[in-house]
Amino acid sequence: xxxxxTDGVERRAWVTARDERMCEWLRIVRVTDVQAIRWVLGALNxxxxxxxxxxxxxxxxxxxLVGLIERANLGGPGGxxxxxxxxxxxxxxxxxxxxxxxxxxxxxxxxARYINASFAWRRDxxxxxxxxxxxxxxxxxxxxxxxxxxxxxxxxxxxxxSIFQAYRRRLDAGGADSxxxxxNDSSGRAVRAALRASPAGRAIADRVSVRDVxxxxxxxxANSAGARLPSSTAHES
DNA sequence: CGATTGATAGCGACCTGGGT
DNA sequence: ACCCAGGTCGCTATCAATCG
Numbered sequence: 001x002x003x004x005x006t007d008g009v010e011r012r013a014w015v016t017a018r019d020e021r022m023c024e025w026l027r028i029v030r031v032t033d034v035q036a037i038r039w040v041l042g043a044l045n046x047x048x049x050x051x052x053x054x055x056x057x058x059x060x061x062x063x064x065l066v067g068l069i070e071r072a073n074l075g076g077p078g079g080x081x082x083x084x085x086x087x088x089x090x091x092x093x094x095x096x097x098x099x100x101x102x103x104x105x106x107x108x109x110x111x112a113r114y115i116n117a118s119f120a121w122r123r124d125x126x127x128x129x130x131x132x133x134x135x136x137x138x139x140x141x142x143x144x145x146x147x148x149x150x151x152x153x154x155x156x157x158x159x160x161x162s163i164f165q166a167y168r169r170r171l172d173a174g175g176a177d178s179x180x181x182x183x184n185d186s187s188g189r190a191v192r193a194a195l196r197a198s199p200a201g202r203a204i205a206d207r208v209s210v211r212d213v214x215x216x217x218x219x220x221x222a223n224s225a226g227a228r229l230p231s232s233t234a235h236e237s
Numbered sequence: 238c239g240a241t242t243g244a245t246a247g248c249g250a251c252c253t254g255g256g257t
Numbered sequence: 258a259c260c261c262a263g264g265t266c267g268c269t270a271t272c273a274a275t276c277g
Contacts, residue, residue, distance in 0.1 A: 016245095034261085034262090045246090045247080051247075051248090052247085052248065052249075053261085053262095054248085054249080054250095054262095054263085055246085055247065055248080057261085057262060057263065058246095058263080060262095061262090061263070071262095073255090073256080073261075073262075077260080077261095078261095079260090079261060079262080080261080080262075
């Protein structure tokens with residue numbers, strides 16, 4: 001593909017098969033940031049771990065140049081917010097100023113790390129029935145299917161109750177093997193408390209893991225549990 | 238056939254500049 | 258003050274085409 005530079009200089013910019021797979025991922029997560037892109041690029045390069053921030057920025061600059069992504073620098077942790085253009089994903093431009101954007105970016109960060117650990121990632125299906133619940137994502141390993149819930153804001157107890165009831169039905173029906181709550185400190189406390197507080201919570205507690213991997217602002221923590229998500233024990237190859 | 242070369246893409250390091 | 262964007266530089270790895 002030949003594109004014209006800002007200087008008017010013609011320059012070749014190749015869109016590789018890997019870049020197209022990146023666009024497929026962007027279509028799934030919709031909105032992400034430069035830090036998450038590091039992990040997916042690493043995965044698609046066949047590397048265990050992320051590429052450097054600089055490389056991810058360079059990739060974004062190249063994809064911006066060929067019109068496959070757009071970026072917005074909101075000054076938050078994780079770098080610019082990144083999304084695929086209509087050309088890349090067939091989806092209209094997301095509204096990045098909505099309240100839910102921080103949550104969506106956090107989900108993308110999680111997705112990126114699962115993909116780097118050789119999991120497949122897809123969106124959860126929108127539930128048809130009332131009283132069921134749509135998870136933030138589904139991580140599919142070779143033998144396991146985990147429902148992933150990203151929790152940055154504690155919910156009220158009745159809300160947890162109905163979600164746990166929905167998860168209980170789903171786990172019992174064999175629709176998934178486990179539920180993973182990825183939280184910051186305050187929402188992690190709320191989820192653990194809610195799991196103890198009701199019969200529905202206690203019924204599923206042994207199939208639910210709660211991990212504090214986010215900072216309060218929704219960035220994946222640099223060290224400890226956040227660095228390697230999912231944990232090495234859950235690694236699939 | 239094996240060696241060389243060029244393109245591509247990766248790395249860290251260093252720098253400047255901008256935004257919070 | 259700190260984090261991030263994005264530019265250059267020197268270096269390395271890989272792969273495919275080409276040369277001797």
